Amino acid sequence: MIEGTLLQAGDTVLLPERIGDLTGLDQFGLAGELLAAFIAAFIIGNLMLAMTGVAGPWAKRKITAAFTDRIAVNRLGPAGLLIIVADSVRLLSKENIIPENADRPAYDLAPIVVASSALLGFAVIPMGSGIHLADPEVGLVFVFAVAGIASLGLVMAGYSSANKYSMLGGLRAVAQNVAYEIPLVVTGMSVVIFTGSLQMSEIVAVQNQPLVDFGLFAIPAWFAIVNPFAFVLFLLANFAEVGRNPFDTPEAPTEIVAGYQTEYSSVYFVLIYLGEFLHIFLGGAIIATIFLGGPAGPGPESIGIVWFIIKIWGVFLLTQWMRSAVPRVRVDQLIEIGWKGLLVLSFANLILTAIIVGIIQ
Amino acid sequence: MSTELERDQQETGVEVTEDELEALIGDRALRRDDHLNAPGFVIRPDAVQDVLFDLRDEGGFDHLSCLTAQQYEDRYESIYHLKKYADPTQEVSVVVPTSVDDPVSQSAEPAFRTADWHEREAFDLVGIDYEGHPDPRRILLPETWQGHPLSKDYDQEQPQVVTLAEHANPIQPDHHDEESDTMFLNIGPHHPATHGVLHVKTVLDGETVVDIDPDVGYLHRCEEQMCQQGTYRHQIMPYPDRWDYVSAGLLNEWAYARTAEDLADIEVPEYAQIIRTMGAELCRIASHFLALGTFCLDVYGDFNAVFQYSFRDREVVQDILEDLTGQRLMFNYFRLGGVAWDLPEPRDEFIEKTRDFLDELPAKITEYNNLVTGNEIFQVRCNDTGVLQPDVAKDYGCTGPVARASGIDYDLRRDDPYGYYENLEWDVITRQGCDNYARVLCRMEEVEESAKIIDQCLDLLEDWPEDDREIQANVPRTLKPDPDTEVYRAVEGAKGELGIYIRSDGTDKPARFKIRSPCFHNLSALGEISEGDFIPDLIASLGSLDIVLGEVDR
Numbered sequence: 001m002i003e004g005t006l007l008q009a010g011d012t013v014l015l016p017e018r019i020g021d022l023t024g025l026d027q028f029g030l031a032g033e034l035l036a037a038f039i040a041a042f043i044i045g046n047l048m049l050a051m052t053g054v055a056g057p058w059a060k061r062k063i064t065a066a067f068t069d070r071i072a073v074n075r076l077g078p079a080g081l082l083i084i085v086a087d088s089v090r091l092l093s094k095e096n097i098i099p100e101n102a103d104r105p106a107y108d109l110a111p112i113v114v115a116s117s118a119l120l121g122f123a124v125i126p127m128g129s130g131i132h133l134a135d136p137e138v139g140l141v142f143v144f145a146v147a148g149i150a151s152l153g154l155v156m157a158g159y160s161s162a163n164k165y166s167m168l169g170g171l172r173a174v175a176q177n178v179a180y181e182i183p184l185v186v187t188g189m190s191v192v193i194f195t196g197s198l199q200m201s202e203i204v205a206v207q208n209q210p211l212v213d214f215g216l217f218a219i220p221a222w223f224a225i226v227n228p229f230a231f232v233l234f235l236l237a238n239f240a241e242v243g244r245n246p247f248d249t250p251e252a253p254t255e256i257v258a259g260y261q262t263e264y265s266s267v268y269f270v271l272i273y274l275g276e277f278l279h280i281f282l283g284g285a286i287i288a289t290i291f292l293g294g295p296a297g298p299g300p301e302s303i304g305i306v307w308f309i310i311k312i313w314g315v316f317l318l319t320q321w322m323r324s325a326v327p328r329v330r331v332d333q334l335i336e337i338g339w340k341g342l343l344v345l346s347f348a349n350l351i352l353t354a355i356i357v358g359i360i361q
Numbered sequence: 362m363s364t365e366l367e368r369d370q371q372e373t374g375v376e377v378t379e380d381e382l383e384a385l386i387g388d389r390a391l392r393r394d395d396h397l398n399a400p401g402f403v404i405r406p407d408a409v410q411d412v413l414f415d416l417r418d419e420g421g422f423d424h425l426s427c428l429t430a431q432q433y434e435d436r437y438e439s440i441y442h443l444k445k446y447a448d449p450t451q452e453v454s455v456v457v458p459t460s461v462d463d464p465v466s467q468s469a470e471p472a473f474r475t476a477d478w479h480e481r482e483a484f485d486l487v488g489i490d491y492e493g494h495p496d497p498r499r500i501l502l503p504e505t506w507q508g509h510p511l512s513k514d515y516d517q518e519q520p521q522v523v524t525l526a527e528h529a530n531p532i533q534p535d536h537h538d539e540e541s542d543t544m545f546l547n548i549g550p551h552h553p554a555t556h557g558v559l560h561v562k563t564v565l566d567g568e569t570v571v572d573i574d575p576d577v578g579y580l581h582r583c584e585e586q587m588c589q590q591g592t593y594r595h596q597i598m599p600y601p602d603r604w605d606y607v608s609a610g611l612l613n614e615w616a617y618a619r620t621a622e623d624l625a626d627i628e629v630p631e632y633a634q635i636i637r638t639m640g641a642e643l644c645r646i647a648s649h650f651l652a653l654g655t656f657c658l659d660v661y662g663d664f665n666a667v668f669q670y671s672f673r674d675r676e677v678v679q680d681i682l683e684d685l686t687g688q689r690l691m692f693n694y695f696r697l698g699g700v701a702w703d704l705p706e707p708r709d710e711f712i713e714k715t716r717d718f719l720d721e722l723p724a725k726i727t728e729y730n731n732l733v734t735g736n737e738i739f740q741v742r743c744n745d746t747g748v749l750q751p752d753v754a755k756d757y758g759c760t761g762p763v764a765r766a767s768g769i770d771y772d773l774r775r776d777d778p779y780g781y782y783e784n785l786e787w788d789v790i791t792r793q794g795c796d797n798y799a800r801v802l803c804r805m806e807e808v809e810e811s812a813k814i815i816d817q818c819l820d821l822l823e824d825w826p827e828d829d830r831e832i833q834a835n836v837p838r839t840l841k842p843d844p845d846t847e848v849y850r851a852v853e854g855a856k857g858e859l860g861i862y863i864r865s866d867g868t869d870k871p872a873r874f875k876i877r878s879p880c881f882h883n884l885s886a887l888g889e890i891s892e893g894d895f896i897p898d899l900i901a902s903l904g905s906l907d908i909v910l911g912e913v914d915r
Binding site: 067068069070164245246248252254257324325326327331332 | 544546552553568657658660661662663664665666668669670673732736738739742895896898900
C-alpha cells in the first residue's frame with residue numbers, strides 16, 4: 001500500500017526550496033533563499049499555532065467533557081467552535097498583572113522561551129506532503145535539545161515570579177525534566193540503532209519499508225510495531241516531559257495552585273499555555289516521526305500531512321484521557337519512577353536493541 | 362462535703378455508675394448540677410485537670426465530646442461534656458464555675474488534646490481564661506478583636522478595626538529562622554484545595570511539611586448567637602441547614618430536633634421517625650459522594666472524571682430530596698415533633714424513584730471501585746499517608762468516618778439510638794487502615810449501608826396504613842421548656858458526632874445554644890496526621906478529613 005512512499009531520503013525537496021521554486025525567489029541568491037525560508041517557517045508556525053488555537057479553547061474542553069459526562073462549549077457557532085474567537089479576545093484583552101517583586105526581564109522572557117522552544121522543534125519534523133522545513137543530519141538530537149530548553153523557561157518563570165508556589169512548581173519542573181529527559185532520549189536512541197541515522201527523513205524512510213509483505217498489503221516497519229516496548233517507554237516518559245497526568249506535578253493545580261505559572265496573566269498566560277500545548281503537539285510529532293512512520297498512511301503520498309496531524313492528535317487525545325482518568329503521583333514517587341524505573345528500563349531497552357540489531361546484521 | 366450534694370434522682374441517665382462517679386470525684390465535687398442527659402459535678406477551677414485525668418483513666422470517659430462556656434449573671438461556667446467511645450450513653454458533665462471578676466480556669470488540654478481548640482473558642486467568644494493553655498489565642502475572630510461577643514458586657518455597637526495580620530502577608534520575604542532553612546507558606550484562605558475558606562499556615566522544609574497551623578473562622582456567622590435569638594418552635598430549624606451546607610442538611614436538623622425534643626419532652630410519631638431516618642440517610646449518601654468527588658479532585662487534579670461522576674450520582678439524590686422536602690440545599694423539613702409534610706404525592710412514584718436509585722447504586726459503587734479505589738496509582742498515593750492512630754483520634758475527639766477508618770467502632774446511630782435506626786438491619790463500617798485510603802473506603806461502604814437503611818424505610822413507608830400516617834406530634838405553638846434545664850445531645854452527622862447543648866431559662870428562646878461540630882474536631886487533628894508528610898499528602902489528608910468550613914466556623 002505504501003510502495004510509493006519508499007524512500008528517497010537524501011533527495012527530499014524541502015519546503016523552502018519548493019517555495020523558492022514556485023515563487024521564483026531562488027533566482028535572487030541568498031536573499032531569495034532566506035525569504036523563501038521565512039515564508040516556509042511562517043506557514044509551518046501558523047499551522048502549529050492554529051492547531052494549538054483549536055486545541056486549547058475548544059478541543060480540550062470538548063474532549064474532557066466527553067470523558068467527564070458533560071457537554072462543554074456549545075453556544076457560540078457550530079459545536080461551540082467560535083469560542084476560540086471569544087476566548088482569544090478575552091485572554092488578550094485582560095490586564096497583564098505583573099507582581100511587584102518579579103525579577104524582570106526573566107519574568108517577561110520565560111513565556112517566550114517556553115512557547116518558542118516548542119515551536120522551534122517543528123523545524124526538522126517531516127510532516128508529509130512536502131511540508132518539511134529543514135533536514136539536518138542531527139535532526140533527532142536537535143528536536144530533543146530544543147524541547148529541553150522549555151525546562152529553562154519553566155525555571156525562569158518559577159523563580160522570577162517571586163511567589164512561593166511558583167518557586168515550588170519551578171523546582172518540581174526541573175526535577176521532573178531531569179528525571180525524565182534521560183529515559184526519553186535513551187529510548188529515542190534505540191530507534192537510531194535501527195536506522196543508523198539521526199536524520200529525520202531517513203528515520204521516516206526506514207520505517208516505511210515493509211516489515212512483513214503479504215503481497216496485497218504489508219505491515220510497515222514502524223518502530224512502534226518493531227519495538228513496542230520502546231514505544232510504551234517513550235510514551236510514558238513523554239507524559240512527564242509535557243507535564244500531564246499522571247505526571248503533572250509541576251502544575252499540580254490542587255496542591256501548589258498552578259505551579260510556575262501561578263502569577264502569569266493575560267498575554268503571558270496565553271504564551272505559557274500556548275507553549276504547553278505546542279509541547280504536547282511536539283511530543284506527538286516526535287512520537288509520530290520515530291515510532292509511527294511519520295506521515296505514512298493509506299492513500300496517496302500527497303495527503304501525508306493529514307495522517308501526520310491525525311497521529312499528533314491521537315497523542316493529544318491520550319494526554320487528555322490520562323488527565324481525566326488517572327491520579328497524579330506524588331512528587332517523590334515521580335522522581336523514584338523516573339530514576340529507578342524508567343531510566344533502568346530505557347537502558348535495558350537500548351542494550352537489548354543494540355544486541356539484537358548486531359546479531360541481525 | 363457530700364451532705365451538700367444536691368441530688369435529683371429523676372434525671373439520671375446512668376444510674377449504674379453514678380455512685381462510682383461520685384466516689385471517683387469525691388471531695389472535689391462542690392455540688393451536683395445534673396443535666397438532662399448526664400449527671401453533672403461542679404468542681405473548683407483549679408481541680409479541672411485532676412478530675413478529668415481521673416475520669417479519663419479510671420472512669421473510662423475517654424471522649425471529651427464538647428466544651429460549653431457561658432456567662433451567668435454571677436459567674437462564668439465551663440462545661441466539659443464527657444462520654445465513652447465504648448458507650449456514648451454513659452455521659453458525665455464537669456461544670457467549672459469561675460468568678461466574673463477573674464474568670465480563670467485550669468486548662469484541660471493535658472488530659473484531652475481537643476480541649477486546645479475548644480478552650481480557645483471559649484476564650485474567644487465568652488472570655489474565660491484557661492490557665493496553662495499551650496496556645497491561648499483567639500480562634501474564630503480576628504486577633505485584633507475587642508471584647509468577647511457572648512459575654513454579658515459585650516458592646517455590640519463598638520466599632521472593630523480588623524487590621525491585616527502582618528505575618529499573613531504573602532508578599533513579604535520568607536519567614537526564615539536564623540538557623541533553619543524552612544519556608545513559611547500560606548495555603549489558603551484562597552486555594553484550590555482548601556474546600557472553602559480555610560487558611561493553613563504551613564512551614565515547609567523543601568516539600569516536607571514541618572509544622573502547620575490551621576487558621577479557621579473566615580466563615581464564622583455567629584450561628585450560635587443567632588440560634589439564641591430564635592424561638593424553639595420555628596425560628597431555629599432553618600439554621601442547622603447552614604452549618605454543614607453540602608447536602609447534609611437533614612442530618613443537622615435532626616441534631617437540633619433531637620436536642621429540643623429531649624428538652625421539651627416531645628414524643629415523635631413512629632411514622633415521622635421513619636421519614637426522618639430515610640431523609641437523613643439520603644443526605645448522608647449525597648454528602649459522602651461529594652466527599653469522594655472532592656477528595657479525588659485533590660488527588661487527581663482538576664478536569665478529572667470522578668468529580669463529575671460523583672456529582673452526576675449525587676444529583677439523583679438531590680432530586681429525591683427535592684421531591685421530599687421541596688428544597689435542594691436548605692431543606693428546613695424537620696419540625697419539633699415530626700416533619701413538615703408527608704411523602705410527596707403520588708407516593709408510589711416517589712417510592713419508585715427512590716428504589717430505582719437504590720437499584721442502580723451497586724453498579725455505580727462498582728464503577729467507583731474500578732475507576733478510583735482499584736487504581737494502583739491511587740492506592741500508592743493514599744495508602745499509609747495521613748495516618749491517624751486510634752488513640753490520637755480519640756484524643757482529638759475525632760468521630761464519624763474519620764474515626765471509624767482508624768478502627769474506632771463508634772456510631773451514634775447504633776450506640777446511642779435515636780430515630781428508627783435500632784429497628785433496622787444495618788452495620789457500622791470500621792476499617793483498620795487509619796490512612797487516607799481507609800477513610801475513602803469507609804465512606805464508600807457507608808453509602809451501601811445507608812442504601813440498606815433507606816430500602817427498609819421504603820418498605821415500611823409503603824406498607825404503612827393510610828389512616829395512621831402521623832407526621833407531627835402535638836406540640837404547643839410556643840414552646841417554653843422548664844427554666845434552668847440543660848441538655849447536650851448528639852446525632853451521627855455525615856462527618857461525625859454533631860452535638861448541641863441547650864440551656865433554657867424559661868423563655869421561648871434558648872439562653873445558651875452551643876454547637877459541637879464534628880469537622881471542628883476532625884480538622885484539629887490535621888497537624889497530627891500530616892506533619893512529616895509531603896505537601897501533596899497534606900492536601901490529600903485535608904480532603905480525606907472531609908471538612909466543611911461552614912460547620913467548622915459556624
